[in-house]
Amino acid sequence: MIEMTGVQKRFGSFQAVSDLTLSLREGEFFSLLGPSGCGKTTALRMIAGFQEPTEGKVVIDGQDMDGIAANKRPTNMVFQSYAIFPHLDVGDNVAYGLRNRGIARAEINRQVSEALEMVELGGLERRGANELSGGQRQRVALARALVMRPKVLLLDEPLSALDKKLREQMQFEMRHLQQSLGITFVMVTHDQYEAMTMSDRIGVMFEGRLVQVDAPATLYASPSNREVASFIGEMNFMPGAVKEETDTSLTVESPGFGTMTIPRNPNVETPGKSVLLGIRPEQLEIAKEQPPEYDATVEGVVRDVAFYGENVHYHVRVDGVDSRIAISVPNYFHTVDHGPGDKVWLGVQGESVIDLGQQSDKPI
Known part of the structure; x- marks a missing residue:
């Protein structure tokens, strides 16, 4: 559905996007993930047509987008701020784009009702924009974009303004909506968990470059370098x-x-003679006695404990390891079993340790 080949974007002397080459399949949910300033939103805006590439080519559904204005592309965009018109009610917000196409009133009403039912806002056509909750505003923005029947829906951090519980609820709702419609969704986010929850594939960007593209499970289990490993979840390095x-x-x-x-x-x-190893905190066992069933064990001392409700996180100091080792344990029995100063044993299976390639001179 989307082909980006050798795409670059410069703003004066600043290189925002470098040599971006990417193929997105029809009907997939794809996320561009990375820290602030990595170029992901610039890439999204070049797909939308709000910015033109300095070099390279963007093709959507087989058509070269060079010189084609944003309103002529088979895309629509949901912005981080939702951009709901405050002086219009829900129905008129959703109908705005259709009216600009000169569609008959009865057909507009039918399509608006259909779009609002799709996002579970049926019957709220006459509610004022200022009477909506954050989640409802987000749904109106979705309905306004989907009613235009785009081949590609672009989402610029669409859930960032919501509280944690509503955000998690909307992640599943948007994923189910995308699957039922079969439209290609392209989302930009800096939230690793959001990207992993919603996406078929994720592209990780750093400093304007696309570093790795894979399914969420592959990114987590087989990151291509230290930067990806540390950005996708927590990681112990040694x-x-x-x-x-x-x-x-x-x-x-x-x-x-x-x-x-x-x-x-x-x-x-x-790797050469040295390799960087990664161990996820949840892959480590922590116990008062040496656990015999693990491939490797080591003794250490608990330095910090953090109670997160569903999980307990420990930081353990081990002789010979420069940094503290993080361990995450499911909170099965609503207790914290170890406290600061306690001597403990850590165990790990070799199959859960990640090879991150040749060891660099960068401090661990």
């Missing part, structure tokens, strides 16, 4: 010395944990 290697595995020695065999990561280059 150095490892490569002792043996095969086509599918590495035997590494790591400070504290000792020697273990880990799977090779297909998304990183072949």
Whole structure:
């Protein structure tokens, strides 16, 4: 549905987007994810036609978009601020674009009612914009975009103004809506969990460059470098010395944990003598006694405890490891089992340790 080839965008001497090449399938939910200033919104605006690429090509549904104005493209956009007209009621907000097309009043009313039913706002056509909650405003913005029957719906951080509970609810509702309509959705967000919850695939951007494109589970389990690994969820990093290697595995020695065999990561280059290792906090076991069933164990001392309700997070200091190791434990019994100063054992299975490629000189 969308092909971006060698797309660059410069603002004076500043390079906002560098050599962006990307193919988006028809009917998929795709997210551009990255920190503020990484170029993701600029990329979205070039698809929409609000900005033209300095170099490169944008093709939508087989048609080159060069020189085609935003209002002539088969796209529509939902903005971060929703951009609801405050002086219009719900029905007139949704009908705005249709009226500009000169469609008959009866047909406009039918399509508006259909669009509002789609976003579960049926019967609210005459409610004033200033009488809506944040979630309702977001739904009106969605209905106004969808009523125009775009081939591609573009979403610029559409849930950022909502509170946490409503935001999580709307993530599932928007995903179900996209699946039922079969329209290609392209969303920009800096929220990793939002992207993983809603997307078929995610493109991670840093400093104007697209670093990795994969399904959420692949990004989490096989990040292509340290930056992606640390941006997608939390990660413990530690150095490892490569002792043996095969086509599918590495035997590494790591400070504290000792020697273990880990799977090779297909998304990183072949390591040299040293490798950067990553361990997700939820993949570590913490116990008062040495757990015998793990491939590698190490003793340490609890430094900090954070109670998050559904999870308890521990920070543990281990001799030979420069940084504290983070552990996340599901709160099965509503208790915190270890406190600051307690001696504990950590256990990890080699298959859950992530190979992040050759160790750089960057401090861990």
